[in-house]
Amino acid sequence: MTGMSTAEETTGRERRGELGAFLRSRRERITPADVGMPAGPRRRTPGLRREEVAQLAGVGVTWYTWLEQGRPIKVSTQVLDAVARTLRLDGTEHEHLYRLAEVPTATLSDTVGTPLPPDVQTILDGLLPLPAVVSNGRCDVLAWNAAYAALFPRVVRATGCERNSMWMMFTLPPCCNPVVNWEEETPIHVAVFRHRYIRHLGEPGWKELVERLQAVSPEFARLWAASHDVAIPGQRTKVFRHHAGGEIRTRTTNLEITASPGVRVVVYVPTDEESRDRIGWLLANPEAAAPDHTH
The missing domain is CATH 1.10.260.40 (lambda repressor-like DNA-binding domains)
Known part of the structure; x- marks a missing residue:
C-alpha cells in the first residue's frame, strides 16, 4: 500500500x-x-x-x-x-x-471563483481611456473596462469557459482574430500558460481547458506537445487589429491583485499617438466597435 x-x-x-x-x-x-x-x-x-x-x-x-x-x-x-x-x-x-520535481518552494495559488475586491471595477474604470482587464492564471476574463470592451468585443461577448483570452487567441478565425503578430505571440502565451499550469496539475478546470484547446486548435496542440518553454508575463509590445479602428500598438503591464492570489490586472498602454487616438475613437463610437459579423 x-x-x-x-x-x-x-x-x-x-x-x-x-x-x-x-x-x-x-x-x-x-x-x-x-x-x-x-x-x-x-x-x-x-x-x-x-x-x-x-x-x-x-x-x-x-x-x-x-x-x-x-x-x-x-x-x-x-x-x-x-x-x-x-x-x-x-x-x-x-x-x-x-x-x-515537487520540491517545496513558496506556495503560490490561483484562487478561482473567489469574488474580486469591490474596488477593482472602480480602478478599471478609472484607468480609462487605457484598456484594462482582470484575468486569473487560467486566462479567464473576470472584469474589464469600456476601452477593453471596445478593443476586444468578441472576448467580452463570449460566455462561460469561452470568455478566456487563450481560447480566443487559438480559436478565432483569421478574419476575427485581433492579434496581428499571431505567430510571434502564440509560443510566448503557451510558455506563460505552461508555467502557471504546473501549479495546478491535476485540477479539472485547467486540464479541461488544455484538452479542449488541443481538440480545436492544431497549433496549440503542436506547441503544447513540442515546446516545453516556460515564461512569466512581462512588459511587451502587442499589436492588435480592429475591424473598425485599424491597427493598434500597445505595451502591456501586469499588476497583481494581492487580495486575490493568481489574479492580475493587465493594462494596455498605446505606444504611439495614432494608437491612442484610435482607442479614443472606439470609445466614442461603441456601435462601430461591435463585431461586424458572426460565424
Missing part, C-alpha cells in the same frame, strides 16, 4: 512525465561547445547527452537517467540546483524545475 489515491498517483505520473520532457528539451538546446566539451563523432542528439549532463552537474548517470525517465525518485534542492546550472536555466525555468 502506498497510501496514495489513484488520482494522486495519476497526477504524480503526469508531473514526472512533464519533468522528463522539460529536462530533455533543455538538454537538447545546449551544445557540447557551449560547455567547453568536444562534440565527438556520431552524436545522435542535437545537444548534450545524459551522461554529459550528469558529469557536469556532479551527479550519477543512473540517477539523472531515472530523473529524465520520470521515475519516482527523491531529489534535493542542491542536486536540482546543480542540474539547473548545468542546463543554464533562467529563474522562471529553475522554479518550474522545482515544481515539477
Whole structure:
C-alpha cells in the first residue's frame, strides 16, 4: 500500500512525465561547445547527452537517467540546483524545475471563483481611456473596462469557459482574430500558460481547458506537445487589429491583485499617438466597435 489515491498517483505520473520532457528539451538546446566539451563523432542528439549532463552537474548517470525517465525518485534542492546550472536555466525555468520535481518552494495559488475586491471595477474604470482587464492564471476574463470592451468585443461577448483570452487567441478565425503578430505571440502565451499550469496539475478546470484547446486548435496542440518553454508575463509590445479602428500598438503591464492570489490586472498602454487616438475613437463610437459579423 502506498497510501496514495489513484488520482494522486495519476497526477504524480503526469508531473514526472512533464519533468522528463522539460529536462530533455533543455538538454537538447545546449551544445557540447557551449560547455567547453568536444562534440565527438556520431552524436545522435542535437545537444548534450545524459551522461554529459550528469558529469557536469556532479551527479550519477543512473540517477539523472531515472530523473529524465520520470521515475519516482527523491531529489534535493542542491542536486536540482546543480542540474539547473548545468542546463543554464533562467529563474522562471529553475522554479518550474522545482515544481515539477515537487520540491517545496513558496506556495503560490490561483484562487478561482473567489469574488474580486469591490474596488477593482472602480480602478478599471478609472484607468480609462487605457484598456484594462482582470484575468486569473487560467486566462479567464473576470472584469474589464469600456476601452477593453471596445478593443476586444468578441472576448467580452463570449460566455462561460469561452470568455478566456487563450481560447480566443487559438480559436478565432483569421478574419476575427485581433492579434496581428499571431505567430510571434502564440509560443510566448503557451510558455506563460505552461508555467502557471504546473501549479495546478491535476485540477479539472485547467486540464479541461488544455484538452479542449488541443481538440480545436492544431497549433496549440503542436506547441503544447513540442515546446516545453516556460515564461512569466512581462512588459511587451502587442499589436492588435480592429475591424473598425485599424491597427493598434500597445505595451502591456501586469499588476497583481494581492487580495486575490493568481489574479492580475493587465493594462494596455498605446505606444504611439495614432494608437491612442484610435482607442479614443472606439470609445466614442461603441456601435462601430461591435463585431461586424458572426460565424
